[in-house]
Amino acid sequence: MTALAARSTDAQAPGARGLAVRDLGVGYGAGDVVRCPRLDAAPGQLTALVGPNGGGKSTLLKGIVGLLTPSRGSVALDGAPIARQRPAVAFMPQRAQLDWDFPAQVRDVVAMGRYPHRRLRRRTAEDHAAVAAALEEVGLEDLAARPIRELSGGQQQRLLLARALAQRGRALLLDEPLDGVDVTSEEVILALLQRAARDGQVVLLVHHDLATVRRLADHVVVVSGSVVAAGPPARALSPGVIEQAYTGASRRVAGPAAPPGPSEQP
Amino acid sequence: MIELFVEPLVSYGFVRTGLVAALIVGVVSAVLSCLLVVRHQALMGDAISHAVLLGVVLGYLALGRPGILPGALVIALLSGASMTYLERHTTIKLDAVMGIVFTFAFALGLAIISVVEPRGIDLFHVLFGNLLGVSAVDLTVTALSGALVLVVVIVGFRAFELWSFDPQMARAVGMRVTAFEYLFTGLLSATIVASLQAVGIVLVIAMLITPGAAALLLTSRLRSMMLLAVAIGLASSLSGFYASLHLDLASGPAIVIAVSLLFVVALVLAPLRRRRLAARARDRADDRAPVH
Numbered sequence: 185m186t187a188l189a190a191r192s193t194d195a196q197a198p199g200a201r202g203l204a205v206r207d208l209g210v211g212y213g214a215g216d217v218v219r220c221p222r223l224d225a226a227p228g229q230l231t232a233l234v235g236p237n238g239g240g241k242s243t244l245l246k247g248i249v250g251l252l253t254p255s256r257g258s259v260a261l262d263g264a265p266i267a268r269q270r271p272a273v274a275f276m277p278q279r280a281q282l283d284w285d286f287p288a289q290v291r292d293v294v295a296m297g298r299y300p301h302r303r304l305r306r307r308t309a310e311d312h313a314a315v316a317a318a319l320e321e322v323g324l325e326d327l328a329a330r331p332i333r334e335l336s337g338g339q340q341q342r343l344l345l346a347r348a349l350a351q352r353g354r355a356l357l358l359d360e361p362l363d364g365v366d367v368t369s370e371e372v373i374l375a376l377l378q379r380a381a382r383d384g385q386v387v388l389l390v391h392h393d394l395a396t397v398r399r400l401a402d403h404v405v406v407v408s409g410s411v412v413a414a415g416p417p418a419r420a421l422s423p424g425v426i427e428q429a430y431t432g433a434s435r436r437v438a439g440p441a442a443p444p445g446p447s448e449q450p
Numbered sequence: 451m452i453e454l455f456v457e458p459l460v461s462y463g464f465v466r467t468g469l470v471a472a473l474i475v476g477v478v479s480a481v482l483s484c485l486l487v488v489r490h491q492a493l494m495g496d497a498i499s500h501a502v503l504l505g506v507v508l509g510y511l512a513l514g515r516p517g518i519l520p521g522a523l524v525i526a527l528l529s530g531a532s533m534t535y536l537e538r539h540t541t542i543k544l545d546a547v548m549g550i551v552f553t554f555a556f557a558l559g560l561a562i563i564s565v566v567e568p569r570g571i572d573l574f575h576v577l578f579g580n581l582l583g584v585s586a587v588d589l590t591v592t593a594l595s596g597a598l599v600l601v602v603v604i605v606g607f608r609a610f611e612l613w614s615f616d617p618q619m620a621r622a623v624g625m626r627v628t629a630f631e632y633l634f635t636g637l638l639s640a641t642i643v644a645s646l647q648a649v650g651i652v653l654v655i656a657m658l659i660t661p662g663a664a665a666l667l668l669t670s671r672l673r674s675m676m677l678l679a680v681a682i683g684l685a686s687s688l689s690g691f692y693a694s695l696h697l698d699l700a701s702g703p704a705i706v707i708a709v710s711l712l713f714v715v716a717l718v719l720a721p722l723r724r725r726r727l728a729a730r731a732r733d734r735a736d737d738r739a740p741v742h
Binding site: 249250251270271274275281288289293296300302303304333351 | 488490605606607608609611612616619621623666670671672674
């Protein structure tokens with residue numbers, strides 16, 4: 185029984201559910217920024233990618249989503265290559281990467297979540313229902329006709345989450361969904377992500393606040409150039425791991441500087 | 451009134467042709483200007499239109515007058531595609547790439563003109579437009595390329611909207627974004643060629659920015675932005691055309707001055723509209739507030 189369980193975690197069996205990343209290398213052309221020998225995100229769990237700035241967690245997420253072409257390795261969703269099921273993968277980009285002066289109302293952006301299902305065909309009642317439900321879930325139903333340029337930061341994040349929810353995919357991949365939001369929005373977003381996980385979606389988010397991750401994630405993957413640790417928060421975020429991941433990265437960024445000593449004091 | 455606006459159309463076929471060409475250009479370039487403005491690619495139109503001079507010259511040398519528009523289209527597509535390619539495959543950013551490609555093609559076109567001195571090309575008309583010199587063949591090319599652009603944008607509206615707002619999501623859900631960029635460059639080339647006779651190479655850039663920019667000031671959805679831009683494009687083509695007819699101006703400058711004046715109008719109206727919307731939002735909030 186234990187032998188079987190051990191084997192099943194080794195390589196994702198065909199038909200296995202969830203997201204399975206194997207031996208992935210991702211970068212911007214000149215060598216890999218991040219390596220990921222192995223990453224699993226099971227449906228029903230909230231999986232968090234954490235790590236220091238420059239550690240490559242967003243880059244890894246972009247490789248998984250297909251925004252960057254991996255130099256090697258594979259990504260599978262529910263046992264099949266993710267590249268063949270892009271419409272089933274909802275991606276929430278960082279808020280700062282969008283132009284919020286774009287001429288669109290709140291409902292227009294949420295409706296973009298239906299694009300993978302409908303493409304250029306006429307939208308159906310199902311699409312309208314999905315958009316309305318998503319707006320309500322994030323609490324923006326009263327602002328459906330509001331131009332997006334008038335939203336606050338927290339509202340913008342909730343809007344992007346609503347778009348991802350309206351897609352109703354099997355996987356929800358989010359790049360810093362809690363960045364720059366107020367406490368209310370943060371609670372709303374986290375509750376919705378937990379619910380999406382409970383409903384059987386794969387939920388994988390990049391986040392930098394370890395306290396929140398400890399409190400809410402079911403599974404944590406620590407990334408600093410490569411996967412440093414993975415497991416339940418209590419285990420993956422042990423003091424040893426954090427020190428290794430964070431000081432390792434800061435040393436890499438700062439270069440081989442001398443250890444801080446009296447000479448550095450002004 | 452009739453004397454000024456209707457009689458020239460009835461009496462002279464070339465005036466009718468010119469007006470139709472101006473209106474087509476007003477509509478098509480207005481639609482594309484919206485996409486260029488929201489994608490922060492306004493100067494892409496400028497770049498391709500300058501490069502087109504080379505196509506005009508080469509097309510004329512190869513086939514005579516009928517070769518001008520096809521030649522322009524070929525060079526527009528080639529220069530647009532090479533800009534997209536260079537941006538994707540080198541570390542040079544799009545603005546610098548555009549500067550390199552269009553100045554080269556423009557210089558080459560000027561050099562050939564100065565050496566060959568082709569008698570059928572009036573450089574002034576190529577650069578600044580000559581609506582009254584639009585031939586039946588020109589009008590056909592303008593109408594066909596304009597129709598092509600409109601059909602593609604209308605049919606693919608959802609895709610253009612998503613790709614313009616969030617190319618990352620577009621790619622993540624499986625849209626072939628690279629192919630889409632080449633398609634867009636092709637549409638832009640077709641629009642520029644369609645506009646060549648009306649406003650000329652140098653001024654087409656105004657028609658590819660200003661209607662969209664003015665409309666953005668007054669709307670908050672891409673669809674309504676496009677409709678308003680079309681209205682602005684039509685109004686400026688119409689007024690510019692008649693100004694050019696009666697005041698003996700070059701048609702290009704006349705149309706561009708008209709669209710610029712409309713931009714100023716939009717600039718004045720924008721704050722008024724914002725205030726009205728804010729007031730309406732306040733009213734709604736008051737309605738919802740509990741009454742004691």
